[in-house]
Ligand code: SF4
């Protein structure tokens with residue numbers, strides 16, 4: 207009986223979900239800045255340039271890696287590239303606007319060549335490497351030129367629409383939620399993991415700020431710093447997370463908790479670190495529920 | 499466990515009516531262990547004549563009239579080789595004696611019914627009906643839920659014989675001392691549901707139970723779970739129909755339905771055939787391949803077996819064949835998607851068993867109902883089902 211390629215469908219859904227995020231990200235970090243007169247016409251296309259760098263880097267990496275097979279009749283470049291391209295796009299989405307496109311190109315290209323068979327979350331590694339370089343060269347501010355030039359005072363709706371702080375294409379909460387709903391229809395999407403991480407993170411963040419009496423910080427905290435984007439799009443990576451349902455729920459809980467705890471040390475990297483740690487321990491987490 | 503609905507190919511559609519193929523050239527009668535052959539080579543044999551006798555008075559009858567050609571080892575489902583009496587059909591259906599059955603099937607006593615079932619040795623998928631009907635049970639479940647997505651045997655049996663089925667089931671309820679009888683159907687079988695609800699009023703003890711059109715709801719252990727039943731005797735609709743015919747005619751049942759379907763065959767058809775017909779004869783006379791390269795699955799593509807030929811003899815173990823166009827299926831490394839363990843109807847973890855090449859404690863495989871859902875779902879095309887069947891190291895001799 208013919209099977210429909212579920213993982214191709216999943217990657218396609220990722221791309222479809224990314225379209226509104228891309229449009230909003232380009233508006234927020236390109237068009238809007240140009241009309242606010244904080245950047246020039248060419249600089250307006252920087253978000254697209256970074257995205258294109260990531261995607262071309264990933265494709266070039268695949269071509270270099272597969273160069274021996276390219277002449278093979280059955281070789282399908284699109285099929286080989288789909289995973290790396292989607293991962294490059296999702297990584298670019300959470301990067302700051304200031305990131306150098308060349309660095310993005312180099313890292314995504316190297317990741318496609320070197321991390322091909324490694325079953326840990328490649329997006330986390332790419333992000334950590336690029337952000338590490340950003341920190342070293344002093345480029346790690348997530349505020350775009352407009353946000354740097356003004357005092358930020360957003361209400362809940364602004365944050366929901368995506369005006370808050372975060373990566374280039376990762377701030378629109380409404381489109382992230384739409385993405386989560388769409389992806390949940392794909393059998394390969396590990397929704398149990400996503401929902402449990404979201405619930406634990408939202409609850410712990412909300413309870414913490416409520417106890418502190420700082421109600422105003424609740425929404426900027428839970429809607430900001432790329433956390434929701436990472437939990438919805440990056441954490442449920444098929445090959446680098448638990449495969450048992452119970453393992454996925456436990457990983458989700460751990461991601462939610464670790465994100466909350468690590469956010470006291472580093473805001474933007476807390477969730478990515480939490481995802482990386484659970485990805486490294488996925489075998490142990492699965493085994494807890496497999497062993498009879 | 500989460501339910502899985504199989505996405506059906508809209509081009510695979512069964513014809514609206516059953517086609518008869520009741521005149522095979524040869525009929526093969528398996529002589530199971532413990533049975534003694536009662537016919538000689540070249541002897542002329544009438545339809546319903548005794549071919550072999552076993553212990554406990556069990557008898558195997560001939561389904562056709564014709565000449566006995568001898569005994570030949572034939573292949574049955576799961577490649578079982580069984581010596582079989584070969585009868586060359588003379589297409590006359592000559593019968594020696596005609597027993598006079600009772601006018602109404604509700605005139606039989608329990609002992610008479612059990613004797614008839616015993617005499618006719620009617621069995622279905624390895625179980626003698628006399629053993630089932632001989633039990634007492636508060637609840638009887640009639641399974642009208644087709645297991646394989648493209649098969650239609652149960653649908654056609656119910657569509658054509660709803661009155662008969664209910665009448666027989668009602669009698670079985672009395673014989674087996676049952677308080678309730680459930681008839682399980684898919685909630686998508688609208689025609690059957692409406693026909694049944696129109697007649698059900700006459701039978702207060704029979705209830706309609708609906709299950710979703712998910713796979714493998716038609717398999718007994720899964721149906722049991724779905725209906726939240728602890729203890730019941732399950733009958734297939736085919737079994738009920740056989741019981742009816744035995745009571746009505748006091749003769750063994752010699753015919754059965756099989757479905758031949760798939761995108762590799764034309765037409766897609768439910769056939770009424772003689773039990774004991776060779777699959778190749780059925781195929782040659784009724785079907786064509788749609789393309790050159792095909793894969794043939796006995797009993798369906800999900801829980802059936804991939805076979806390389808049509809050498810099999812049709813008996814109650816065979817419900818049909820699914821013929822699909824050949825696909826290039828390369829096994830790939832596991833994606834860790836977890837679909838296999840998430841949807842396993844009995845909560846097993848086939849990926850773990852496969853990764854260990856089947857050499858795991860028996861408890862990791864215990865309860866596998868061989869439904870093949872894990873294979874169907876695995877995007878990496880791993881043959882997980884076969885590793886569940888492998889003997890565990892600890893249990894192998
Ligand atoms: S074949 Fe066995 S292991 Fe696979 S899904 Fe069915 S019951 Fe589970």
Ligand code: SF4
Pocket residue numbers: 449831832833834835836837838839849875876877878879880882
């Ligand atoms: S369904 Fe296949 S690919 Fe997915 S976890 Fe199971 S074995 Fe791996």
